[in-house]
Amino acid sequence: MSGMHLSKEFFELLKAIGESKSKQEEDRIIAREVAVLKKKLEGTKKSGPAGSPGPQNQLATNKKKAKEFLVRLLYVEMLGHDGSFGYIKAVELAASSSIIHKRTGYLVCAACLSPEHEFRFMLVNQMQRDLASSHVLEVCAALIAVTNLITADMAPAVHTEVGKALDHQAETVRKKAIIALHRLHQIAPDVVTRSDVIERLRKVLCDRDPAVMGASLNVIDSMAAVDPIPFKDLIASLISILKQVCERRLPDAFEYHKVPAPWIQMKLVRILATLGKNDAQASNGMYEILSDCLKRADVGVNAGYAVMYECVRTITTIYPNPTLLDAAADAISRLLGSRAQNLRYLGLTGLAGIVEGHPKYAAAHQMAVIECLEDTDETIQRKTLDLLYKMTNPVNVEFVVDKLLLFIRTSQDLYLRKTLTSRICTIAERFAPSNAWYVKTITELFEISGEFVSPAVAQNLMSLIAEGSGEGEDGEESEEADMLLRQHAVEIYAAKLAGPKARLPRVLVETMAWVLGEYAYLSASYTLDDILVKLCEYSTTPTLDITTRKFLITAIQKLVAQLGQCPSHAASVIDAYTKSKDVDLQQRCMEFQAILTTAPHLLGEILPVDASCEDVGVDENLSFLDGFVAEALQNGAREYEKPEDDDDDDDAGGGYAASAGAFKMTPYEKPTS
Numbered sequence: 001m002s003g004m005h006l007s008k009e010f011f012e013l014l015k016a017i018g019e020s021k022s023k024q025e026e027d028r029i030i031a032r033e034v035a036v037l038k039k040k041l042e043g044t045k046k047s048g049p050a051g052s053p054g055p056q057n058q059l060a061t062n063k064k065k066a067k068e069f070l071v072r073l074l075y076v077e078m079l080g081h082d083g084s085f086g087y088i089k090a091v092e093l094a095a096s097s098s099i100i101h102k103r104t105g106y107l108v109c110a111a112c113l114s115p116e117h118e119f120r121f122m123l124v125n126q127m128q129r130d131l132a133s134s135h136v137l138e139v140c141a142a143l144i145a146v147t148n149l150i151t152a153d154m155a156p157a158v159h160t161e162v163g164k165a166l167d168h169q170a171e172t173v174r175k176k177a178i179i180a181l182h183r184l185h186q187i188a189p190d191v192v193t194r195s196d197v198i199e200r201l202r203k204v205l206c207d208r209d210p211a212v213m214g215a216s217l218n219v220i221d222s223m224a225a226v227d228p229i230p231f232k233d234l235i236a237s238l239i240s241i242l243k244q245v246c247e248r249r250l251p252d253a254f255e256y257h258k259v260p261a262p263w264i265q266m267k268l269v270r271i272l273a274t275l276g277k278n279d280a281q282a283s284n285g286m287y288e289i290l291s292d293c294l295k296r297a298d299v300g301v302n303a304g305y306a307v308m309y310e311c312v313r314t315i316t317t318i319y320p321n322p323t324l325l326d327a328a329a330d331a332i333s334r335l336l337g338s339r340a341q342n343l344r345y346l347g348l349t350g351l352a353g354i355v356e357g358h359p360k361y362a363a364a365h366q367m368a369v370i371e372c373l374e375d376t377d378e379t380i381q382r383k384t385l386d387l388l389y390k391m392t393n394p395v396n397v398e399f400v401v402d403k404l405l406l407f408i409r410t411s412q413d414l415y416l417r418k419t420l421t422s423r424i425c426t427i428a429e430r431f432a433p434s435n436a437w438y439v440k441t442i443t444e445l446f447e448i449s450g451e452f453v454s455p456a457v458a459q460n461l462m463s464l465i466a467e468g469s470g471e472g473e474d475g476e477e478s479e480e481a482d483m484l485l486r487q488h489a490v491e492i493y494a495a496k497l498a499g500p501k502a503r504l505p506r507v508l509v510e511t512m513a514w515v516l517g518e519y520a521y522l523s524a525s526y527t528l529d530d531i532l533v534k535l536c537e538y539s540t541t542p543t544l545d546i547t548t549r550k551f552l553i554t555a556i557q558k559l560v561a562q563l564g565q566c567p568s569h570a571a572s573v574i575d576a577y578t579k580s581k582d583v584d585l586q587q588r589c590m591e592f593q594a595i596l597t598t599a600p601h602l603l604g605e606i607l608p609v610d611a612s613c614e615d616v617g618v619d620e621n622l623s624f625l626d627g628f629v630a631e632a633l634q635n636g637a638r639e640y641e642k643p644e645d646d647d648d649d650d651d652a653g654g655g656y657a658a659s660a661g662a663f664k665m666t667p668y669e670k671p672t673s
Helices: 008-019 023-043 057-078 084-094 099-112 123-133 136-149 155-165 170-189 194-207 212-224 231-248 262-276 278-286 289-296 302-319 321-336 343-357 363-373 378-391 395-412 415-432 435-452 455-467 474-499 506-522 527-541 546-563 568-579 585-596 600-606 623-634 654-659
Strands: none
Touching: 008 023, 008 057, 023 057, 057 084, 057 099, 057 170, 084 099, 084 474, 099 123, 099 136, 099 343, 099 363, 123 136, 123 155, 123 289, 136 155, 136 170, 170 194, 170 212, 194 212, 194 231, 194 474, 212 231, 212 262, 231 262, 231 278, 231 289, 262 278, 262 289, 262 506, 289 302, 289 321, 302 321, 302 343, 321 343, 343 546, 363 378, 363 395, 378 395, 378 415, 378 527, 395 415, 395 435, 415 435, 415 585, 435 455, 435 474, 435 506, 455 474, 506 527, 506 546, 527 568, 546 568, 546 585, 585 600
8 A cells, every 4th residue: 555654644635735726725625734734843952751762762753754744844845835834843853863853854955945045054964974874875965055155155165075085986976976066066166166177077987986977968068058168078988988878888787778878978979969069079989879779779779779869969069961861760760660759759859850950851751741630639739840841942832831721720839830830931932932822821821821821921922913923035025914913913812702602811802802802804704894793792791990991992992993884782882981981081081972973094003003013203392283373363362471480390280380589509607615
C-alpha cells in the first residue's frame, strides 16, 4: 500500500486534498491543518509528563514528529496558505545531527523563506559548520543548501569553503561543489569572479570521475552561452572526451539502454555547437567526431534518437559542411518516417533547423511533411504548419498554399487561423508564380478567413490590379498583360457576386465592389446591367458595415456612369440612401441625384472609366473663376483687398493672434535690489 511510511493523520490529509471538489473545500481542509500544525509544533517544544521517556528519547521523538510536521507545512505553503509559524522549527531542524532531519530543515527553508527573510542569515553558521564537516552527507546537504539559500550578501561567508570542497575526496561532494560555485558566481560575480570559475572548470573537466566531469559540462554550457571565447581552447579536450564516450571507455554504469552516457554526449555536442557557431576554424575539427557520434547514436532507442537530434542541431549551427548536412538530412528522414509521434515531432523540429539555413533539403522531404499534416496530434499539426511555411519556395508555393488554405477551412482555432492567414499573405506575395494566381489565392483567402486579413493586403491587391505589374518585353505587351489581369479579377468577383447570396467578409466585399466599379466593362461573361443588378441587391443587405455600403454605392454610381443611364433598380437604391443616417453617404447620393437630373452628360467626366491611377489636376490659382470674377467686377462688384493685419501663419482664431502679435522672446530684466 502506498504511503505506509506516513502517519495516519498525514495520509488522511493527502487523501482529503486529493478528493476535494472545490477550492473552498480545499481551503477549509488547509485551515484545519494549519490549526493542527500550530498546536503540534508548539507541543514538540514542551517536555513530556512524569514517567515519559528520558530527555534524549523525547528529543529524538519530537524531531521525528517535527520532520513530518514540516513536510505537512510544505503542503500548506504550496497550496497558497501562510506557514510562517513553522519557519523557526525548520531552522532548528537544519542544525540537527540527523542527516535526514537536517536535509528536511534545509529543504523547507529553501522552499519557504524569501531571499530577504532574516532567518536565512541564521543558517549561515550552520552551513559553514556542515561544509567543514567530515561527514560526506552533511557536506552534500550544505552544498545543496548553498545553491538554494545563499544570497549576494551571504556569499563571502561560504565561498572559501565551497572552493575547498572541489578538492574533496568524495566525487559526490566535488560534483555538487562545482554547481554551488557556479551559483555563487551568478549571484555575486564580484566575490566569485568569472576567471576564477573558468580556472577551476578546467581542472574539474579533467577529473578522474566521469560524473564530476559531467557536472562541469553544465557549467561550461551555461557560461559559454554568454561568452564562448574563453572556452575556445577547450574544443580539443571536449572532442577527446566525446570520442572516449562514443567508444564506450566509460564504466558500464553510465550506459542507458545500450547508449553510452547519452546525457554527457548531448551536453558535449551542445557545447560544441555554441563554440563552433560562425567559426570555420573551430568547426573544422568537429566534423569527424560529429559524424561518428551521429552514426553510433542510431541504435533504435529513444536515448539514441535524442543524441542524434542534438547532433543534427549542432551540424546546422556550426560552419556548414555538405557531407554532414547530407547525413543529418538522412537521419531526419528516419525520424519523420517513424510511427511514434514523439519521434515524428523530433524529426519535424530537426528538419526545420536544416531548412532554415539550407532550403535545398526541403524538396526531398516535402511529401513526408505533408503526411504529418494529416496526423491527429495537434502539436504535430502545428509544427508541420510552421515547417511548411519555412519550406516554401517559388517551386512549391502553389502546393503549400493549397494545403494551408485547406487546413484553415477545417480549423476552429482562431489563433491558428490568424497566424496561417498572415503567413499565406506573406508567402503568396513573396513567391507568387503569376499575378493571376496571386489574385485568385488572396481572393480565396479573403473568403475563408477575411476577418483576419490586414487591410494593407486588400490595398496592395487593388493597387496591383489598377497599376499593373509591367510584365512583358515592351509597353504594348505590358499593357495587354495588365488588361488580362484586370479581366481575370473581374470574372472572379462577378462570379462570386452572381453566386448564391451569402454573407461575405467585409474585406472581400469592399475589394469586389472597387474592382467591379472600375473594370466591370471588361467582363465577357456578364453585362454591365447584370453586375449592376447584383450590386444593388447586395447593397440592401441590412448587416453591412457603413464603410462597406459606401464602397457598393460608389460602384453602383460608377456603373451608372458607364451605362450612360440610370436603371430603375439603381435609382431606387440611390434614392433610398438619400435618407441615410450617415451624412457622408446621404450627401454622395443627393449629389449624384442632382447630377442625374441637371447634367447627366457630365457623368462620364465626373466618374471616368479606369481613372483610378490618374493624377488629379489641381488649379491652385483657381483660374477657372477668372471669367466669373471679371463679369462681377463689370457689374460693379468691389475688388477683393487683403486685410492689412492678415497673417497667413496665424491659426484659425486669427483675430486674437493678430491683435496679440507674435511671441515676445526678449528675456525679462533682472530684478533690482
